[in-house]
Amino acid sequence: SDLSLYNYHSTKLTFGLILFEFNDAIKEGDGGRLFKLYKLALLLFKRNGHTKYAYIVLLYLCQVIAILSESEASDLKHNRFHNKYGGKGKNIPLDLLKEQLNKDLKTMWKAIGANLSEGSASRIANALEMQMAILMSIDHDCALEKRKGYRAAKNPEESVKQIIGDLLEKNVFKFTPGREGHQSFPDFDANLLKGLDYRDLHKWMTEHISLWGSIYEGRGI
Numbered sequence: 022s023d024l025s026l027y028n029y030h031s032t033k034l035t036f037g038l039i040l041f042e043f044n045d046a047i048k049e050g051d052g053g054r055l056f057k058l059y060k061l062a063l064l065l066f067k068r069n070g071h072t073k074y075a076y077i078v079l080l081y082l083c084q085v086i087a088i089l090s091e092s093e094a095s096d097l098k099h100n101r102f103h104n105k106y107g108g109k110g111k112n113i114p115l116d117l118l119k120e121q122l123n124k125d126l127k128t129m130w131k132a133i134g135a136n137l138s139e140g141s142a143s144r145i146a147n148a149l150e151m152q153m154a155i156l157m158s159i160d161h162d163c164a165l166e167k168r169k170g171y172r173a174a175k176n177p178e179e180s181v182k183q184i185i186g187d188l189l190e191k192n193v194f195k196f197t198p199g200r201e202g203h204q205s206f207p208d209f210d211a212n213l214l215k216g217l218d219y220r221d222l223h224k225w226m227t228e229h230i231s232l233w234g235s236i237y238e239g240r241g242i
Contacts, residue, residue: 025202028211030193036213050112052099056085067225068217079229088237105157122149 039061046054059078066075085094102112129145129152130137145152188194202209 024196024211025207025209026191026193026200027196029203029206029209030188032209032211032213045110047102047114048110048112050099050102050104052101055101056082056098064214064217064222067222068214076229079226080233083230083233088233122153125149125153 039058043055043058043062046058059082063075063078063082066072066078081097085098089097101115103115103118104112105118126146126149129149130142133141133145201207
């Protein structure tokens with residue numbers, strides 16, 4: 022249809038802004054904003070058949086709203102970030118921190134070679150936090166550039182300029198009668214949630230909430 026090309030790029034832009042919002046909420050350490058975004062993520066995961074991710078998000082929402090105590094819920098919502106060097110907008114997710122620590126730990130294990138044993142591996146793991154603090158202190162004393170915390174990435178400026186140029190040249194955000202859409206998406210809909218069965222969603226959520234209610238009530242939580 023005439024709208025297919027417009028719908029495709031408008032929807033792609035919308036989805037990109039959602040991802041940008043997630044990324045910015047993490048960098049700012051904004052647990053409240055991230056909590057709201059997870060509600061949207063739940064619908065997107067369910068719509069696209071990612072039931073395991075949808076399950077995890079629904080459980081997280083229920084834990085914050087109903088299952089955990091007020092104090093525990095606040096910790097779960099807001100204690101999801103790490104700021105190694107301080108400053109605004111420089112938080113990273115805790116799971117990325119764990120990934121970085123695991124990499125450092127494996128590097129240390131590899132360095133001791135044949136002397137690696139269960140005991141030595143455990144001692145290194147227990148001392149990892151202190152070793153990282155010492156390394157950061159040395160970096161500071163030597164005036165070394167601070168590591169960013171995120172994975173290194175190439176400067177996207179040239180790629181962004183090229184993409185913008187292509188979009189403007191084709192006037193993708195302007196309705197043009199008679200224009201065909203992309204061959205792979207000849208009839209693209211602008212609604213990210215089109216096809217989501219809300220009755221099935223309600224049934225799926227209700228079943229899980231009832232199950233978790235019986236489990237956690239039985240534990241006195």
